[in-house]
Amino acid sequence: MIQVQHLTKHYEDLHRGLFAAVDGVSFTVGSGEIFGLLGPNGAGKTTVLRILSTVLTPTSGIANVAGYDVGIDPAEVRRRIGFVSNNTAMYDRMTAWEMVEYFGRLHGMPRDVLAERLETLFSQLRMNDFRDVPGGKMSTGMKQKVSIARAMVHDPPVLVFDEATLGLDVMVARNLLSVIRDLRECGKCLIFSTHIMSEVERLCDRIAIMHRGKILDSGTLEALRQRHGQEDFEELFFGLLSDHERGDCERVDCERDNDQTCGASA
Numbered sequence: 001m002i003q004v005q006h007l008t009k010h011y012e013d014l015h016r017g018l019f020a021a022v023d024g025v026s027f028t029v030g031s032g033e034i035f036g037l038l039g040p041n042g043a044g045k046t047t048v049l050r051i052l053s054t055v056l057t058p059t060s061g062i063a064n065v066a067g068y069d070v071g072i073d074p075a076e077v078r079r080r081i082g083f084v085s086n087n088t089a090m091y092d093r094m095t096a097w098e099m100v101e102y103f104g105r106l107h108g109m110p111r112d113v114l115a116e117r118l119e120t121l122f123s124q125l126r127m128n129d130f131r132d133v134p135g136g137k138m139s140t141g142m143k144q145k146v147s148i149a150r151a152m153v154h155d156p157p158v159l160v161f162d163e164a165t166l167g168l169d170v171m172v173a174r175n176l177l178s179v180i181r182d183l184r185e186c187g188k189c190l191i192f193s194t195h196i197m198s199e200v201e202r203l204c205d206r207i208a209i210m211h212r213g214k215i216l217d218s219g220t221l222e223a224l225r226q227r228h229g230q231e232d233f234e235e236l237f238f239g240l241l242s243d244h245e246r247g248d249c250e251r252v253d254c255e256r257d258n259d260q261t262c263g264a265s266a
């Protein structure tokens with residue numbers, strides 16, 4: 001359902017010059033699967049997810065969603081993907097129902113199909129008790145449900161959750177994880193990005209650990225534990241990150257030595 005091969009995205013900023021925010025990333029995600037992207041701030045998770053949802057174009061590599069390449073058929077990709085972030089910005093005067101309906105119209109859904117879809121979604125996400133509450137009067141949990149509903153209104157086979165539990169209290173976060181599990185049961189293809197280890201441990205079928213634009217390792221939790229001979233996932237995660245950082249430092253030292261050697265011989 002999702003295929004990503006050698007995906008790279010370069011940015012340029014004042015401090016770092018040209019750098020790879022995403023550096024040769026490859027993974028696949030199937031239907032009925034929750035794939036976790038786990039990494040610290042700045043690892044490159046959001047950049048990968050924005051490329052998948054066609055908001056950003058990659059510098060190189062391939063990203064394919066439900067059979068469509070993000071660069072060649074972005075409109076087809078957008079029809080098949082929903083994006084949920086922690087940004088729950090709402091229109092204060094629109095009710096929950098009106099907001100989700102509005103997004104359905106943006107997707108060009110016919111009126112009768114949309115009305116039926118809204119009924120299904122509001123029941124599935126247990127939103128009927130606040131369908132007439134305006135954005136300005138919603139709790140954070142209500143807003144998060146509206147965000148999920150508007151990402152799902154066109155019934156996409158692929159759903160992306162980018163740090164979606166950030167800022168939610170434990171009850172709301174727990175409820176969101178259970179909604180995601182239900183979506184897996186419906187056969188959806190799901191990517192869940194987070195920096196919270198316990199969330200991927202509890203939720204994800206496979207996990208990719210990202211750091212400084214690269215996937216350091218990926219697999220089921222069990223496979224990762226066996227490969228690294230480490231039962232404690234937190235230890236495993238930090239071990240991988242520090243090995244990678246050490247490797248980076250050694251590479252920089254080596255390049256500096258080479259430069260000096262070259263300079264001396266010139």
Ligand SMILES: Nc1ncnc2c1ncn2[C@@H]1O[C@H](COP(=O)(O)OP(=O)(O)OP(=O)(O)O)[C@@H](O)[C@H]1O
Nearest residue numbers: 011012013021039040041042043044045046047048
């Ligand atoms: N438009 C941009 N221009 C320059 N650098 C950027 C831009 N957007 C992101 N970056 C940098 O790219 C790197 C990856 O950022 P990204 O947002 O993808 O990471 P992330 O894993 O999602 O982290 P976070 O959880 O903090 O959002 C970071 O170093 C970030 O500062």
